[in-house]
Amino acid sequence: MPDFVRSYVRIVDEVNRRLGRIIMYFIFVMISILLWSSVSKATGWPSLWTLEMAQFAMVTYYILGGPYSIQLGSNVRMDLFYGEWSVKKKAWFDAITVLCLMTYLGVLLYGAIESTAYSIEYWERSRTIWRPYMWPIKSVMCIGILLMLLQAISEFFKDIARIREVEL
Template sequence: MPGLIRQYVRVVDAVNYRIGRVMMYGIFVMMGILLWSSVSKTFFLPSLWTLEMAQFAMVAYYIMGGPYSIQMGSNVRMDLFYGSWSPKRRALADSVTIFFLIFYLGVLLYGAFDSTSYSLEYGERSPTAWRPFLWPIKVLMCFGFFLMLLQAFSELFKDLARIKGEEI
């Protein structure tokens, strides 16, 4: 594999690894928000922002953790035959099926970008009582989809190297 592709894989993997490790702690953010929601409903006036903020935290947790999940190979696979295949044959199958993932992520990124630009242009707000702006979470979704797309290409390059008998 050319040096530029090796460098791309190293950089994308390093960035997504670090972001994924940080996002692992997002579960504690969600727990804190939901704990505050329970405490405030029991002892004080209920907070308007807790449920929606927990939803935003959940979106950030999943979307930003997606590239790390792809990198670690913890995505779901149909393992009926795949587990018994050789690494080279797995890489061949993955290098074909990853194009479906790349297409899907491209469509998601296109839609997320369109939705984000609308949200920024018109100052879109949530239709709830709290009425937060929606553009911050939409920008985060665009960034997460972009990172997943970069990671999908990184996985494609690693699979192509495995097919050739190399490792990146």
């Protein structure tokens, strides 16, 4: 494999690994927000922002943790046939499916960028009573989808290396 492919895979994998290891602690952020919501309701001083903020924390957790999940191979597979295949046959199948994933993520990224640009241009706000601006969470979604696309490309290169039986 060319040196630029090796460098690309190494850099993307390292960035997503480090970010994923940090983002996995966002579950505690979400739990804290929901705990605050429960305590504030029990004391008679309900907070208007807690439910939506917990949703934003969950979106951040899932979207930015997605590339790390792909890297670890913890995505869902039907092992009915896949588990019995050779490494090379698995790599062929994975290469084809990751091309489909890259197409999906490309379309998703295009839509996310358009939506974020609209949100910034018109200062879009949520329709809830709290009314936060939407551009910060939409920006997080754009970053997460981009990182997932970069990780999918990295996985494609790894599959090609397995098919060609070369070290990456």
